Amino acid sequence: GAVVSQHPSWVICKSGTSVKIECRSLDFQATTMFWYRQFPKQSLMLMATSNEGSKATYEQGVEKDKFLINHASLTLSTLTVTSAHPEDSSFYICSAITDRGVAQPQHFGDGTRLSIL
């Protein structure tokens, strides 16, 4: 149980295009989803926290107009990288938890490797 599906797994696109990444909890309701970015040989850096039905909370230094997050239902959150540029190339990973009040494990998606040419 507790499967998080992330799609697509790999995207290559031209500079200036927008890319949408989906994160779905397949067998549980995710009250909160998180989006992380990981550059090669580095750690996972939290970009934003997304609660169903409310605006995402962005970490300092993350542009909310560039990285649009929507959490419209308890099983789906999307990250849209708008007008992507080569410096946005990275590994993007989502995760989800079921209950904010309890120290439950965080369930990760498989990640999306984004390459901007």
Place this chain on the structure above:
Amino acid sequence: GENVEQHPSTLSVQEGDSAVIKCTYSDSASNYFPWYKQELGKRPQLIIDIRSNVGEKKDQRIAVTLNKTAKHFSLHITETQPEDSAVYFCAARGPNSGYALNFGKGTSLLVTP
């Protein structure tokens, strides 16, 4: 916010030896401490976790210890095998972080036959 420090950044051991990775955290309100193993290009895999009301937890060859007073926790892998080679991340989470995980910088473990 929460700051998690992890050491060492690289660790090389011979097969059969033990490996220890240490982490410290800054927020005394953090109450959940997972360890993840990540292979190249893949998702982090939870290998063990510990909650703040427990001092030690063991699962076969893997153990984690937590010292709340000193705000540090450690991962112990015994009888290492080549397939244990990967990057290991510690993390801390609590109410002050919005329940998001704050990761350490990672330890690249290499187990040589």
